[in-house]
Amino acid sequence: MTDTTQNTTDGTGDGVAGTDGTTGDDTASTDTAGAGTPAGDGSRAPSRRALIGWGGAGLALGAAVAGGAVAVARPGEDTVETVAAGGPIAFHGTHQAGIATPVQDRLHFAAFDVETDDREAFVAMLKDWTEAARRMTAGKAVGDGAYGGLAEAPPDDTGEALGLKPSRLTLTVGFGPSLFERFGLAKQRPEALVDLPQFAGDNLDRARSGGDLCVQACADDPQVAVHAIRNLARIGFGKVSVRWSQLGFGKTSSTTPEAQTPRNLMGFKDGTRNIAGTETARLKKHVWVDEKDGPAWMAGGSYLVARRIRMHIEPWDRTSLQEQEDIFGRDKGEGAPVGKAKERDEPFLKAMKPDAHVRLAHPDSNGGATILRRGYSFTDGTDGLGRLDAGLFFLAYQRDVRKGFIPIQRNLATDALNEYIQHVGSAIFAVPPGVRDADDWWGRALFSSTTEG
Numbered sequence: 099m100t101d102t103t104q105n106t107t108d109g110t111g112d113g114v115a116g117t118d119g120t121t122g123d124d125t126a127s128t129d130t131a132g133a134g135t136p137a138g139d140g141s142r143a144p145s146r147r148a149l150i151g152w153g154g155a156g157l158a159l160g161a162a163v164a165g166g167a168v169a170v171a172r173p174g175e176d177t178v179e180t181v182a183a184g185g186p187i188a189f190h191g192t193h194q195a196g197i198a199t200p201v202q203d204r205l206h207f208a209a210f211d212v213e214t215d216d217r218e219a220f221v222a223m224l225k226d227w228t229e230a231a232r233r234m235t236a237g238k239a240v241g242d243g244a245y246g247g248l249a250e251a252p253p254d255d256t257g258e259a260l261g262l263k264p265s266r267l268t269l270t271v272g273f274g275p276s277l278f279e280r281f282g283l284a285k286q287r288p289e290a291l292v293d294l295p296q297f298a299g300d301n302l303d304r305a306r307s308g309g310d311l312c313v314q315a316c317a318d319d320p321q322v323a324v325h326a327i328r329n330l331a332r333i334g335f336g337k338v339s340v341r342w343s344q345l346g347f348g349k350t351s352s353t354t355p356e357a358q359t360p361r362n363l364m365g366f367k368d369g370t371r372n373i374a375g376t377e378t379a380r381l382k383k384h385v386w387v388d389e390k391d392g393p394a395w396m397a398g399g400s401y402l403v404a405r406r407i408r409m410h411i412e413p414w415d416r417t418s419l420q421e422q423e424d425i426f427g428r429d430k431g432e433g434a435p436v437g438k439a440k441e442r443d444e445p446f447l448k449a450m451k452p453d454a455h456v457r458l459a460h461p462d463s464n465g466g467a468t469i470l471r472r473g474y475s476f477t478d479g480t481d482g483l484g485r486l487d488a489g490l491f492f493l494a495y496q497r498d499v500r501k502g503f504i505p506i507q508r509n510l511a512t513d514a515l516n517e518y519i520q521h522v523g524s525a526i527f528a529v530p531p532g533v534r535d536a537d538d539w540w541g542r543a544l545f546s547s548t549t550e551g
């Protein structure tokens with residue numbers, strides 16, 4: 099596949115790109131990667147998705163301007179482009195949106211099981227899903243809409259998103275290992291799509307784990323995200339069924355860009371040292387599957403690890419501030435690493451306790467392993483024992499989980515944070531490249547490369 103994204107020198111001066119400090123070639127060039135310059139058009143002009151696609155990972159690339167619009171820096175230029183808040187993010191692109199895209203406020207994530215053995219019916223559903231996703235991400239209703247059609251038939255769209263803005267909705271699809279046991283796909287299962295090993299401390303609930311495929315819906319309006327998953331589930335009736343799902347939140351404002359790093363439910367800034375959507379070289383190195391990685395159908399895709407991590411909120415809230423800060427290796431107010439003054443200062447790992455989370459998770463402690471984190475907080479009521487069922491729905495994208503999530507999570511076996519968290523759900527998915535144009539569909543390259551056999 100031809101990558102039509104442009105790599106230009108970072109002129110945004112955000113001072114964040116390339117802070118990794120561990121890999122000399124992780125230079126901070128800025129691109130529209132993942133931002134979806136329509137494949138094949140070769141244009142140098144950034145697409146709409148490009149313009150609103152920069153600055154993921156909670157970086158201060160933009161600022162709220164009058165009228166609720168969002169000012170977004172153009173790569174390599176000092177100018178800013180104004181993008182209407184709540185606007186659409188382009189669906190077509192080299193990579194799927196929802197990975198390098200700036201993190202939206204809300205999440206509805208659903209894992210599905212396949213119910214049919216009919217390959218043609220499943221492929222037809224993927225095409226129908228793609229068309230519905232194309233429309234919903236543009237702020238349009240599915241099919242012929244929610245009303246005005248045949249009175250004798252259910253409407254094509256369920257209707258609850260009528261009148262709502264596109265809300266930067268992104269829909270990102272992934273294929274789980276078990277899908278490759280079906281439809282003659284076995285030979286196309288990527289080597290990197292491993293079954294995750296059991297990690298120390300795992301207490302996984304099967305009912306909240308796995309899945310043949312997944313859809314990650316992110317939007318600034320929860321109703322828009324929920325509407326999208328609901329309509330895809332409805333379209334898939336008889337072919338797929340929802341295995342488990344997770345709602346998530348993470349930001350308190352739906353109209354301003356991420357001028358500051360959001361905080362997790364433990365009250366700490368989360369995402370300070372993450373891969374930003376601006377960092378072409380790091381995205382290429384650590385997130386996007388390269389053509390030479392194979393299989394061919396995954397080029398431009400990525401691998402997603404989803405973990406439902408329960409937080410033991412009540413004991414955490416009784417823990418002293420000093421211990422909380424020691425556990426992360428950062429201070430609670432500013433988010434600065436131990437011994438440093440500012441959040442973005444380079445961490446000095448040896449100044450932290452040996453079991454500090456940041457020390458153990460840092461690339462320098464893991465042979466350079468680097469992932470793109472895109473998680474959300476969740477609260478799902480109480481657990482029947484008077485405790486909040488709350489935590490972090492951890493989502494991480496990477497080029498190869500064997501060089502990303504797995505070594506990091508193994509190293510976190512001695513994490514001081516483990517006293518206050520437990521991993522209770524787990525799933526892994528191969529996330530194919532972006533849908534290129536109006537004729538393309540989710541999974542085309544995979545299904546076109548195989549026949550039922």
Ligand code: HEM
Nearest residue numbers: 362366367368369370371407456459460461490506507519
């Ligand atoms: C509930 C569970 C977790 C919480 C509350 C949490 C919280 C945090 C916080 C507050 C930071 C410091 C700010 C930042 O750089 O983002 C951080 C950093 C980080 N975390 Fe976690 N985290 C959790 C689980 C995980 C897991 C499961 C992984 C991966 C296996 C992970 C990987 C990382 C990485 C790679 C960093 C950046 C380290 C660096 O480069 O300095 N975290 N986390």
